[in-house]
Amino acid sequence: MDPYSRRVAFLKVMLPLAALAILATLFLLSRSQDVSTKIPFAETDLSTRMRDQQVTKPFFSGTTAKGEEIIVTADSARPGGADTPGRAVNLTARIKLTDGRQINLKSDTGTLNPLKDAATFIGNVRIDSTTGLVVLTDTLNAALSGIEADTPGTVTAKGPIGDLTAGKMQITSKNEDGNVHMLFKNGVKLIYVPKQSER
Template identity: 35%
Template sequence: MASVGLRSVVVAWLRVLLPLAALAVLSTLFLLSRHPEEGRGIPYARVDAEARARDPQITAPRWATVTEDGARLTVAADSAAPDAAGGLTGARRLRVDWRAADGLAAQLTAPQLTVGDEAITLDGGVALSLNSGWTLDAPQVAAATDRSAVEATGGVQATAPFGEIEADRARLAPADDSQDPDYLLDFTGGVRLIYRP
């Protein structure tokens, strides 16, 4: 019987002391917290609004499509400015990823891009690299948006696993034979091959 009385007394004291202890802990939490630094305001983006109004830009533009035969085309940049012709000029780190349905992939980089109805055109010195080991440099490259085709014009310099090729133009497209699912990289116009075994 004495243990029941002692237990009741302990429970009665704990009902008073535990809330007081919790209140003391919370009070010290707020009393000992750090004070905010003087002069530190709410962080805002450091952008010159007047410059943005004068020179409109698109930050992190991204555009993607899938052609009728299954090739995926993705265009991305860190920033770009629209021009009067509907293209993107002054693009920083402009890159185009082209991936055919069979896994063939190409990465293109260029300073300028124009998006048309049936193709996107990269200008100003285009670097193209294929996952098969080929690299091409050309002044202009157009990638079709309705079918799997990439065409480089204006003088092409290519590096292949077996050597170098120079030509007026190059075209990457599926083979004309519908039975052959492979892609052909076709060089035309003043082709010069330097073979390095």
């Protein structure tokens, strides 16, 4: 028998034996593992999640008919019922307009009701845009399918032209030019701050 044939005959015996040894080792190692390892959650956290049916890091996104992108996220949320909207903690939204500008919304809590096309931002509501305008209010009602929002109460704002207070604010794209506008209403007061170059 030539050396090549001897080598082939040797490998025909050794390779299956090596495969058996590897399989046996795998089974032995798997039996030595502790299968009673617990999921890394505290019992109180698990019971709260089960009771409240809490969802962690929910995410909602969509595009309007005009092409604006709306992204809504939260730290956690609980689903609502037939008559009650879902509730969210640390609710945020980002609206990317077709012209490249962006509007960001943020609040402590909020509610979401996709069936009624509604979101409500509640508590320390902050609205800022890439134009430099920052608006603060207590509550903001917004649509999920389009760029429509309004505040039922007073707002304060800071921007490139100065400080502003108003009884109400509306964000809308329902106007002649179709662009998104922030409209301030009901007793608007503006403290004009000239730019440094104008002084």
